Amino acid sequence: MAADNLVEISGVSYAYDQRHPVLTGIDMVIPRGKVVAIMGISGSGKTTLLRLIAGWFKPTQGSIRVDGQLIHELDREGLYRMRRRMGMLFQFGALFTDLSVFDNVAFQMREHTDLSAAMIRDIVMMKLHAVGLRGAHRLMPAELSGGMARRVALARATALDPMLIMYDEPFTGLDPISLGVIRNLVRKLNDALGSTSIVVTHDVQEALDIVDYVYYLSEGVMVAHGTPEQMRASTDPLVHQFVWGEADGPVAFQYPSRDFSEELDLV
Protein backbone atom coordinates (compact mmCIF):
# COMPACT_ATOMS: atom_id res chain seq x y z
CA MET A 1 0.00 0.00 0.00
CA ALA A 2 1.30 3.40 -1.03
CA ALA A 3 0.55 5.07 2.30
CA ASP A 4 2.86 2.65 4.05
CA ASN A 5 5.81 3.86 2.05
CA LEU A 6 7.36 7.17 3.01
CA VAL A 7 9.54 7.30 -0.10
CA GLU A 8 8.67 5.81 -3.47
CA ILE A 9 11.11 6.02 -6.34
CA SER A 10 10.13 4.72 -9.73
CA GLY A 11 12.14 4.60 -12.93
CA VAL A 12 14.52 7.33 -11.81
CA SER A 13 17.49 8.22 -13.98
CA TYR A 14 19.85 11.09 -13.39
CA ALA A 15 22.80 12.52 -15.33
CA TYR A 16 24.93 15.61 -14.71
CA ASP A 17 25.40 15.72 -18.45
CA GLN A 18 24.07 13.51 -21.25
CA ARG A 19 27.21 11.46 -21.76
CA HIS A 20 27.68 10.47 -18.12
CA PRO A 21 24.60 8.89 -16.53
CA VAL A 22 24.93 8.65 -12.75
CA LEU A 23 21.77 6.68 -12.05
CA THR A 24 19.71 4.57 -14.45
CA GLY A 25 16.20 3.20 -13.95
CA ILE A 26 16.13 3.09 -10.14
CA ASP A 27 13.03 1.65 -8.45
CA MET A 28 12.90 1.68 -4.69
CA VAL A 29 10.48 1.98 -1.80
CA ILE A 30 11.28 3.02 1.75
CA PRO A 31 8.55 1.84 4.14
CA ARG A 32 7.59 4.03 7.09
CA GLY A 33 9.35 3.31 10.35
CA LYS A 34 12.13 1.24 8.75
CA VAL A 35 15.87 1.75 8.51
CA VAL A 36 16.96 1.15 4.94
CA ALA A 37 20.54 1.07 3.69
CA ILE A 38 21.68 2.12 0.23
CA MET A 39 25.02 0.41 -0.34
CA GLY A 40 27.58 0.34 -3.08
CA ILE A 41 31.22 1.11 -3.72
CA SER A 42 32.43 4.71 -3.97
CA GLY A 43 31.14 6.43 -7.08
CA SER A 44 28.14 4.11 -7.49
CA GLY A 45 25.66 7.00 -7.23
CA LYS A 46 24.48 6.47 -3.62
CA THR A 47 24.95 10.03 -2.44
CA THR A 48 23.36 11.36 -5.64
CA LEU A 49 20.31 9.22 -4.93
CA LEU A 50 20.12 10.63 -1.39
CA ARG A 51 20.30 14.15 -2.76
CA LEU A 52 17.54 13.39 -5.27
CA ILE A 53 15.31 12.27 -2.39
CA ALA A 54 16.11 15.53 -0.57
CA GLY A 55 15.07 17.49 -3.67
CA TRP A 56 18.59 18.75 -4.25
CA PHE A 57 18.60 17.75 -7.90
CA LYS A 58 15.71 16.92 -10.21
CA PRO A 59 15.70 13.46 -11.81
CA THR A 60 16.17 13.41 -15.60
CA GLN A 61 13.50 10.71 -15.79
CA GLY A 62 11.10 9.02 -13.41
CA SER A 63 9.44 10.21 -10.22
CA ILE A 64 10.26 10.48 -6.54
CA ARG A 65 7.47 10.72 -4.00
CA VAL A 66 8.16 11.66 -0.41
CA ASP A 67 5.17 11.40 1.90
CA GLY A 68 2.92 11.28 -1.15
CA GLN A 69 4.30 14.43 -2.78
CA LEU A 70 6.39 14.54 -5.94
CA ILE A 71 9.49 16.15 -4.49
CA HIS A 72 10.88 17.35 -7.83
CA GLU A 73 7.70 19.24 -8.68
CA LEU A 74 7.59 21.24 -5.47
CA ASP A 75 8.38 24.94 -5.67
CA ARG A 76 11.01 26.43 -3.38
CA GLU A 77 8.51 27.11 -0.59
CA GLY A 78 7.09 23.61 -0.81
CA LEU A 79 10.56 22.08 -0.84
CA TYR A 80 11.61 24.07 2.22
CA ARG A 81 8.41 23.02 4.00
CA MET A 82 9.22 19.41 3.19
CA ARG A 83 12.84 19.78 4.32
CA ARG A 84 11.74 20.98 7.74
CA ARG A 85 10.43 17.45 8.19
CA MET A 86 13.69 15.87 7.04
CA GLY A 87 17.02 15.63 8.78
CA MET A 88 20.33 14.89 7.13
CA LEU A 89 23.57 13.82 8.72
CA PHE A 90 26.48 14.80 6.49
CA GLN A 91 29.58 12.71 6.13
CA PHE A 92 31.74 14.77 8.49
CA GLY A 93 28.94 16.35 10.50
CA ALA A 94 28.99 19.76 8.77
CA LEU A 95 28.52 21.54 12.10
CA PHE A 96 28.49 25.33 11.95
CA THR A 97 31.99 26.12 13.13
CA ASP A 98 31.11 29.60 14.39
CA LEU A 99 28.37 28.29 16.71
CA SER A 100 28.68 26.30 19.94
CA VAL A 101 27.32 22.77 20.26
CA PHE A 102 24.20 24.17 21.95
CA ASP A 103 23.61 26.79 19.24
CA ASN A 104 24.14 24.20 16.50
CA VAL A 105 21.37 22.00 17.89
CA ALA A 106 19.15 25.02 18.58
CA PHE A 107 19.72 26.42 15.06
CA GLN A 108 16.61 25.04 13.36
CA MET A 109 14.33 25.75 16.31
CA ARG A 110 15.45 29.37 16.31
CA GLU A 111 15.04 29.67 12.56
CA HIS A 112 11.71 27.92 12.15
CA THR A 113 9.79 28.10 15.39
CA ASP A 114 8.61 30.71 17.89
CA LEU A 115 9.52 28.57 20.89
CA SER A 116 10.67 30.45 23.98
CA ALA A 117 14.34 30.42 24.93
CA ALA A 118 13.55 28.24 27.96
CA MET A 119 11.69 25.69 25.83
CA ILE A 120 14.50 25.62 23.25
CA ARG A 121 17.01 25.03 26.03
CA ASP A 122 15.03 22.09 27.36
CA ILE A 123 14.68 20.48 23.91
CA VAL A 124 18.36 21.01 23.07
CA MET A 125 19.39 19.42 26.36
CA MET A 126 17.09 16.46 25.69
CA LYS A 127 18.52 15.98 22.20
CA LEU A 128 22.09 16.25 23.49
CA HIS A 129 21.29 13.88 26.34
CA ALA A 130 20.04 11.33 23.79
CA VAL A 131 23.46 11.34 22.09
CA GLY A 132 25.29 11.45 25.43
CA LEU A 133 26.74 14.95 25.04
CA ARG A 134 24.65 17.12 27.36
CA GLY A 135 27.81 17.99 29.26
CA ALA A 136 29.50 19.27 26.07
CA HIS A 137 26.89 21.89 25.18
CA ARG A 138 29.25 24.81 25.70
CA LEU A 139 32.07 23.44 23.53
CA MET A 140 32.83 24.72 20.04
CA PRO A 141 32.93 22.25 17.10
CA ALA A 142 36.72 22.64 16.86
CA GLU A 143 37.02 21.18 20.39
CA LEU A 144 35.13 17.97 19.53
CA SER A 145 36.55 14.66 18.35
CA GLY A 146 35.29 13.21 15.05
CA GLY A 147 32.87 10.87 16.80
CA MET A 148 31.52 13.60 19.10
CA ALA A 149 31.00 15.95 16.15
CA ARG A 150 29.03 13.25 14.38
CA ARG A 151 26.85 12.77 17.50
CA VAL A 152 26.19 16.50 17.79
CA ALA A 153 25.28 16.54 14.10
CA LEU A 154 22.90 13.69 14.80
CA ALA A 155 21.27 15.65 17.63
CA ARG A 156 20.98 18.62 15.26
CA ALA A 157 19.50 16.50 12.44
CA THR A 158 16.82 15.17 14.78
CA ALA A 159 16.11 18.50 16.49
CA LEU A 160 12.68 18.98 14.92
CA ASP A 161 11.72 15.27 15.21
CA PRO A 162 11.88 14.65 11.45
CA MET A 163 9.76 12.07 9.65
CA LEU A 164 12.78 11.11 7.53
CA ILE A 165 16.42 11.01 8.63
CA MET A 166 19.08 10.62 5.95
CA TYR A 167 22.64 9.58 6.73
CA ASP A 168 25.42 10.20 4.23
CA GLU A 169 28.27 7.80 5.12
CA PRO A 170 27.74 8.07 8.89
CA PHE A 171 30.44 5.51 9.80
CA THR A 172 33.35 6.83 7.73
CA GLY A 173 36.56 7.63 9.60
CA LEU A 174 35.40 6.74 13.12
CA ASP A 175 37.24 4.74 15.77
CA PRO A 176 35.56 1.42 16.72
CA ILE A 177 33.94 2.79 19.90
CA SER A 178 32.48 5.90 18.23
CA LEU A 179 31.39 3.74 15.33
CA GLY A 180 29.47 1.42 17.65
CA VAL A 181 27.87 4.41 19.38
CA ILE A 182 26.73 5.99 16.10
CA ARG A 183 25.50 2.67 14.76
CA ASN A 184 23.30 2.05 17.79
CA LEU A 185 22.07 5.65 17.80
CA VAL A 186 20.90 5.36 14.19
CA ARG A 187 18.61 2.50 15.15
CA LYS A 188 17.53 3.81 18.57
CA LEU A 189 16.71 7.33 17.38
CA ASN A 190 14.73 5.98 14.45
CA ASP A 191 12.60 3.82 16.72
CA ALA A 192 12.29 6.38 19.51
CA LEU A 193 11.21 9.20 17.19
CA GLY A 194 9.02 6.99 15.01
CA SER A 195 10.99 8.21 11.99
CA THR A 196 12.15 6.48 8.84
CA SER A 197 15.87 6.36 8.07
CA ILE A 198 17.96 6.00 4.96
CA VAL A 199 21.61 5.13 5.51
CA VAL A 200 23.98 5.55 2.59
CA THR A 201 27.11 3.62 3.38
CA HIS A 202 29.82 1.29 2.23
CA ASP A 203 30.55 0.00 5.74
CA VAL A 204 28.78 -3.29 5.18
CA GLN A 205 29.06 -5.21 8.43
CA GLU A 206 28.17 -2.19 10.62
CA ALA A 207 25.12 -1.42 8.52
CA LEU A 208 23.87 -4.98 8.06
CA ASP A 209 23.54 -5.34 11.84
CA ILE A 210 21.04 -2.52 12.26
CA VAL A 211 19.07 -2.07 9.03
CA ASP A 212 15.80 -3.69 7.95
CA TYR A 213 16.43 -3.71 4.22
CA VAL A 214 19.29 -3.14 1.81
CA TYR A 215 19.44 -1.75 -1.71
CA TYR A 216 22.69 -2.38 -3.54
CA LEU A 217 23.82 0.01 -6.29
CA SER A 218 26.58 -0.56 -8.77
CA GLU A 219 27.55 2.00 -11.39
CA GLY A 220 24.23 3.76 -11.06
CA VAL A 221 22.11 0.63 -11.45
CA MET A 222 20.21 -1.20 -8.72
CA VAL A 223 21.69 -4.69 -8.93
CA ALA A 224 20.31 -6.32 -5.80
CA HIS A 225 18.09 -5.75 -2.82
CA GLY A 226 16.91 -7.76 0.14
CA THR A 227 17.04 -8.15 3.88
CA PRO A 228 20.46 -8.24 5.55
CA GLU A 229 20.25 -12.05 5.78
CA GLN A 230 19.51 -12.33 2.07
CA MET A 231 22.45 -10.04 1.28
CA ARG A 232 24.83 -12.11 3.43
CA ALA A 233 23.66 -15.28 1.72
CA SER A 234 23.65 -13.80 -1.77
CA THR A 235 25.40 -15.77 -4.49
CA ASP A 236 25.44 -12.79 -6.87
CA PRO A 237 29.20 -12.38 -7.47
CA LEU A 238 29.03 -8.57 -7.19
CA VAL A 239 27.09 -8.59 -3.91
CA HIS A 240 29.26 -11.42 -2.55
CA GLN A 241 32.47 -9.53 -3.30
CA PHE A 242 31.08 -6.37 -1.67
CA VAL A 243 29.59 -7.98 1.44
CA TRP A 244 32.70 -10.02 2.17
CA GLY A 245 35.15 -7.32 1.09
CA GLU A 246 37.10 -9.41 -1.42
CA ALA A 247 39.89 -7.57 -3.21
CA ASP A 248 39.22 -9.02 -6.65
CA GLY A 249 36.10 -10.17 -8.40
CA PRO A 250 33.58 -8.55 -10.74
CA VAL A 251 34.96 -5.22 -9.48
CA ALA A 252 38.52 -5.61 -10.68
CA PHE A 253 41.54 -4.76 -8.52
CA GLN A 254 43.34 -3.24 -11.50
CA TYR A 255 42.22 0.06 -12.99
CA PRO A 256 41.63 -0.56 -16.73
CA SER A 257 45.07 -0.47 -18.35
CA ARG A 258 47.21 -1.84 -21.19
CA ASP A 259 48.45 -5.40 -21.04
CA PHE A 260 51.18 -5.58 -18.38
CA SER A 261 53.74 -7.33 -20.59
CA GLU A 262 53.23 -4.67 -23.26
CA GLU A 263 53.70 -1.98 -20.60
CA LEU A 264 57.10 -3.45 -19.68
CA ASP A 265 58.07 -3.84 -23.37
CA LEU A 266 58.35 -7.62 -23.00
CA VAL A 267 56.52 -8.36 -26.24
Next chain:
Amino acid sequence: MFDRGAIINVRNVGRHATDSVLRLGYAARFFALTLLHSGTSFRRVSLIVRELYFTGVLSMIIILVSGLFVGMVLGFQGYQTLKTYGSESALGVLVALSLVRELGPVVSALLFASRAGSAMTAEIGLMKATEQLSAMEMMAVDPIARVVAPRFWAGVISMPLLAAMFSAMGVYGGYLIGVVVIGVDEGSFWAQMQSAVDFREDIVNGVIKSIVFGIAVTWIALFEGYDAPPTAEGVSGATTRTVVTSSLAILGLDFILTAFMFRGI
Protein backbone atom coordinates in the same frame (compact mmCIF):
# COMPACT_ATOMS: atom_id res chain seq x y z
CA MET B 1 45.43 23.26 -43.48
CA PHE B 2 45.46 24.96 -40.09
CA ASP B 3 47.96 23.93 -37.51
CA ARG B 4 46.26 21.83 -34.80
CA GLY B 5 48.03 23.72 -32.02
CA ALA B 6 46.75 27.04 -33.36
CA ILE B 7 43.17 25.77 -33.42
CA ILE B 8 43.46 24.62 -29.81
CA ASN B 9 44.84 28.03 -28.82
CA VAL B 10 41.98 29.86 -30.53
CA ARG B 11 39.50 27.50 -28.91
CA ASN B 12 41.06 28.14 -25.49
CA VAL B 13 40.79 31.90 -25.96
CA GLY B 14 37.14 31.47 -26.90
CA ARG B 15 36.44 29.23 -23.93
CA HIS B 16 38.16 31.65 -21.58
CA ALA B 17 36.03 34.51 -22.93
CA THR B 18 32.72 32.62 -22.64
CA ASP B 19 33.67 31.36 -19.15
CA SER B 20 34.38 34.91 -18.01
CA VAL B 21 31.04 36.18 -19.33
CA LEU B 22 29.26 33.27 -17.70
CA ARG B 23 30.93 33.97 -14.36
CA LEU B 24 30.02 37.63 -14.61
CA GLY B 25 26.43 36.54 -15.16
CA TYR B 26 26.57 34.30 -12.08
CA ALA B 27 28.04 37.15 -10.06
CA ALA B 28 25.25 39.50 -11.19
CA ARG B 29 22.62 36.91 -10.31
CA PHE B 30 24.27 36.37 -6.94
CA PHE B 31 24.18 40.13 -6.30
CA ALA B 32 20.49 40.30 -7.22
CA LEU B 33 19.69 37.32 -4.95
CA THR B 34 21.61 38.92 -2.09
CA LEU B 35 19.51 42.08 -2.38
CA LEU B 36 16.32 40.07 -2.79
CA HIS B 37 16.97 37.96 0.32
CA SER B 38 18.06 40.83 2.54
CA GLY B 39 14.72 40.90 4.38
CA THR B 40 15.88 38.46 7.06
CA SER B 41 18.91 40.63 7.84
CA PHE B 42 16.74 43.69 8.46
CA ARG B 43 14.18 41.78 10.49
CA ARG B 44 16.95 40.30 12.62
CA VAL B 45 19.40 43.17 13.00
CA SER B 46 21.49 41.10 15.42
CA LEU B 47 22.74 39.11 12.39
CA ILE B 48 24.17 42.30 10.84
CA VAL B 49 25.52 43.57 14.17
CA ARG B 50 27.49 40.36 14.67
CA GLU B 51 29.09 40.71 11.22
CA LEU B 52 29.73 44.43 11.79
CA TYR B 53 31.96 43.39 14.66
CA PHE B 54 33.96 40.96 12.49
CA THR B 55 34.25 43.13 9.37
CA GLY B 56 34.15 46.64 10.85
CA VAL B 57 35.39 46.65 14.42
CA LEU B 58 38.19 44.17 13.82
CA SER B 59 39.41 46.23 10.82
CA MET B 60 39.65 49.41 12.92
CA ILE B 61 43.19 48.91 14.19
CA ILE B 62 44.77 48.59 10.74
CA ILE B 63 42.64 51.47 9.40
CA LEU B 64 43.47 53.83 12.27
CA VAL B 65 47.20 53.08 12.27
CA SER B 66 47.45 53.35 8.47
CA GLY B 67 45.46 56.61 8.52
CA LEU B 68 47.80 58.10 11.10
CA PHE B 69 50.91 57.18 9.12
CA VAL B 70 49.52 58.32 5.76
CA GLY B 71 48.57 61.65 7.39
CA MET B 72 52.03 62.06 8.91
CA VAL B 73 53.71 61.37 5.56
CA LEU B 74 51.36 63.87 3.91
CA GLY B 75 52.41 66.38 6.57
CA PHE B 76 56.10 66.00 5.69
CA GLN B 77 55.66 65.81 1.92
CA GLY B 78 53.09 68.61 1.77
CA TYR B 79 55.23 70.91 3.88
CA GLN B 80 58.28 70.33 1.66
CA THR B 81 56.33 71.22 -1.50
CA LEU B 82 54.30 74.10 -0.08
CA LYS B 83 57.39 75.71 1.45
CA THR B 84 58.83 76.16 -2.05
CA TYR B 85 55.88 78.46 -2.85
CA GLY B 86 55.81 80.05 0.57
CA SER B 87 52.35 78.76 1.38
CA GLU B 88 53.01 76.45 4.32
CA SER B 89 49.85 77.73 5.97
CA ALA B 90 47.82 75.82 3.36
CA LEU B 91 49.17 72.52 4.73
CA GLY B 92 45.88 71.78 6.51
CA VAL B 93 43.95 72.18 3.25
CA LEU B 94 46.31 69.91 1.34
CA VAL B 95 46.20 67.17 3.97
CA ALA B 96 42.42 67.33 4.40
CA LEU B 97 41.54 67.44 0.69
CA SER B 98 43.92 64.62 -0.23
CA LEU B 99 42.44 62.45 2.47
CA VAL B 100 38.76 63.25 2.17
CA ARG B 101 38.61 63.14 -1.64
CA GLU B 102 41.02 60.32 -2.47
CA LEU B 103 43.27 58.66 0.04
CA GLY B 104 40.62 58.08 2.69
CA PRO B 105 38.14 56.14 0.53
CA VAL B 106 40.73 54.44 -1.70
CA VAL B 107 43.39 53.35 0.81
CA SER B 108 40.86 52.29 3.43
CA ALA B 109 38.99 50.26 0.77
CA LEU B 110 42.25 48.57 -0.29
CA LEU B 111 43.01 47.75 3.34
CA PHE B 112 39.42 46.60 3.89
CA ALA B 113 39.68 44.28 0.88
CA SER B 114 42.81 42.62 2.20
CA ARG B 115 41.74 42.51 5.85
CA ALA B 116 37.99 41.85 5.82
CA GLY B 117 37.35 40.83 2.19
CA SER B 118 39.87 38.00 2.20
CA ALA B 119 38.52 36.77 5.56
CA MET B 120 34.96 36.74 4.21
CA THR B 121 35.99 34.74 1.13
CA ALA B 122 37.95 32.22 3.15
CA GLU B 123 35.17 31.80 5.71
CA ILE B 124 32.39 31.28 3.16
CA GLY B 125 34.61 29.11 0.95
CA LEU B 126 35.42 26.87 3.93
CA MET B 127 31.79 26.76 5.00
CA LYS B 128 31.03 25.50 1.52
CA ALA B 129 33.91 23.01 1.49
CA THR B 130 32.83 21.54 4.85
CA GLU B 131 29.20 21.27 3.66
CA GLN B 132 27.96 23.82 6.20
CA LEU B 133 26.10 25.70 3.46
CA SER B 134 24.57 22.43 2.19
CA ALA B 135 23.54 21.54 5.75
CA MET B 136 21.85 24.91 6.09
CA GLU B 137 20.04 24.43 2.78
CA MET B 138 18.97 20.98 3.99
CA MET B 139 17.53 22.57 7.14
CA ALA B 140 15.34 24.76 4.92
CA VAL B 141 17.39 27.87 5.72
CA ASP B 142 18.58 29.86 2.71
CA PRO B 143 22.36 30.41 3.03
CA ILE B 144 22.14 33.60 0.96
CA ALA B 145 19.63 35.10 3.38
CA ARG B 146 21.31 33.75 6.54
CA VAL B 147 25.03 33.90 5.72
CA VAL B 148 25.63 36.13 2.70
CA ALA B 149 23.19 39.05 3.10
CA PRO B 150 24.15 40.00 6.70
CA ARG B 151 27.82 40.04 5.71
CA PHE B 152 27.04 42.14 2.64
CA TRP B 153 25.20 44.82 4.60
CA ALA B 154 27.82 44.79 7.35
CA GLY B 155 30.48 45.47 4.67
CA VAL B 156 28.46 48.26 3.04
CA ILE B 157 27.84 49.94 6.42
CA SER B 158 31.39 49.59 7.75
CA MET B 159 33.24 50.84 4.69
CA PRO B 160 32.22 54.56 4.84
CA LEU B 161 32.69 54.59 8.61
CA LEU B 162 36.17 53.11 8.29
CA ALA B 163 37.03 55.60 5.52
CA ALA B 164 35.86 58.46 7.76
CA MET B 165 38.05 57.17 10.61
CA PHE B 166 40.98 56.84 8.23
CA SER B 167 40.57 60.47 7.09
CA ALA B 168 40.10 61.79 10.63
CA MET B 169 43.20 59.95 11.81
CA GLY B 170 45.10 61.19 8.74
CA VAL B 171 44.19 64.81 9.45
CA TYR B 172 45.39 64.30 13.01
CA GLY B 173 48.65 62.79 11.69
CA GLY B 174 49.13 65.80 9.39
CA TYR B 175 48.50 68.10 12.36
CA LEU B 176 51.03 66.23 14.51
CA ILE B 177 53.78 66.61 11.94
CA GLY B 178 52.82 70.00 10.47
CA VAL B 179 51.91 71.89 13.63
CA VAL B 180 53.46 70.04 16.54
CA VAL B 181 56.75 68.90 14.96
CA ILE B 182 57.46 71.42 12.18
CA GLY B 183 55.70 74.38 13.74
CA VAL B 184 53.20 75.55 11.08
CA ASP B 185 50.77 78.06 12.58
CA GLU B 186 47.95 76.14 14.24
CA GLY B 187 45.29 78.76 13.60
CA SER B 188 45.87 78.93 9.86
CA PHE B 189 46.20 75.11 9.64
CA TRP B 190 42.64 74.62 10.92
CA ALA B 191 41.08 77.86 9.58
CA GLN B 192 42.19 77.34 6.00
CA MET B 193 41.11 73.72 6.15
CA GLN B 194 37.69 74.74 7.39
CA SER B 195 37.12 77.31 4.69
CA ALA B 196 38.53 75.27 1.79
CA VAL B 197 36.92 71.90 2.39
CA ASP B 198 33.41 71.90 0.95
CA PHE B 199 30.82 69.61 2.50
CA ARG B 200 28.99 68.70 -0.72
CA GLU B 201 31.92 68.69 -3.15
CA ASP B 202 34.50 67.01 -0.98
CA ILE B 203 33.03 65.17 1.96
CA VAL B 204 29.83 63.84 0.38
CA ASN B 205 31.70 62.80 -2.76
CA GLY B 206 34.24 60.95 -0.60
CA VAL B 207 31.45 59.19 1.27
CA ILE B 208 29.75 58.19 -2.02
CA LYS B 209 33.04 56.71 -3.20
CA SER B 210 33.49 54.69 -0.05
CA ILE B 211 29.94 53.34 -0.23
CA VAL B 212 30.52 52.24 -3.84
CA PHE B 213 33.84 50.63 -2.86
CA GLY B 214 32.13 48.92 0.09
CA ILE B 215 29.52 47.41 -2.22
CA ALA B 216 32.14 46.31 -4.77
CA VAL B 217 34.59 44.76 -2.28
CA THR B 218 31.95 42.94 -0.25
CA TRP B 219 30.17 41.66 -3.35
CA ILE B 220 33.41 40.35 -4.88
CA ALA B 221 34.54 38.78 -1.59
CA LEU B 222 31.22 37.03 -0.96
CA PHE B 223 30.83 35.82 -4.52
CA GLU B 224 34.37 34.45 -4.66
CA GLY B 225 33.75 32.55 -1.42
CA TYR B 226 30.37 31.25 -2.51
CA ASP B 227 31.68 30.23 -5.93
CA ALA B 228 34.98 28.72 -4.69
CA PRO B 229 35.70 25.09 -5.61
CA PRO B 230 35.24 23.18 -2.33
CA THR B 231 38.90 22.25 -1.89
CA ALA B 232 41.88 23.76 -0.03
CA GLU B 233 43.35 24.87 -3.36
CA GLY B 234 40.00 26.32 -4.49
CA VAL B 235 39.57 28.40 -1.33
CA SER B 236 43.13 29.73 -1.43
CA GLY B 237 42.72 30.68 -5.11
CA ALA B 238 39.43 32.42 -4.35
CA THR B 239 40.99 34.40 -1.49
CA THR B 240 43.79 35.61 -3.76
CA ARG B 241 41.29 36.54 -6.47
CA THR B 242 39.25 38.54 -3.96
CA VAL B 243 42.22 40.73 -3.05
CA VAL B 244 43.40 41.15 -6.67
CA THR B 245 39.98 41.71 -8.25
CA SER B 246 38.68 44.03 -5.57
CA SER B 247 41.88 46.11 -5.56
CA LEU B 248 41.63 46.57 -9.33
CA ALA B 249 37.89 47.27 -9.04
CA ILE B 250 38.55 49.95 -6.39
CA LEU B 251 41.12 51.72 -8.57
CA GLY B 252 39.01 51.46 -11.72
CA LEU B 253 35.84 52.65 -9.98
CA ASP B 254 37.79 55.46 -8.34
CA PHE B 255 38.86 56.76 -11.74
CA ILE B 256 35.30 56.58 -13.12
CA LEU B 257 33.74 58.22 -10.06
CA THR B 258 36.38 60.95 -9.96
CA ALA B 259 35.85 61.67 -13.66
CA PHE B 260 32.11 62.10 -13.07
CA MET B 261 32.45 64.08 -9.85
CA PHE B 262 34.94 66.60 -11.19
CA ARG B 263 33.75 66.91 -14.76
CA GLY B 264 32.58 70.50 -14.16
CA ILE B 265 36.07 71.65 -13.26
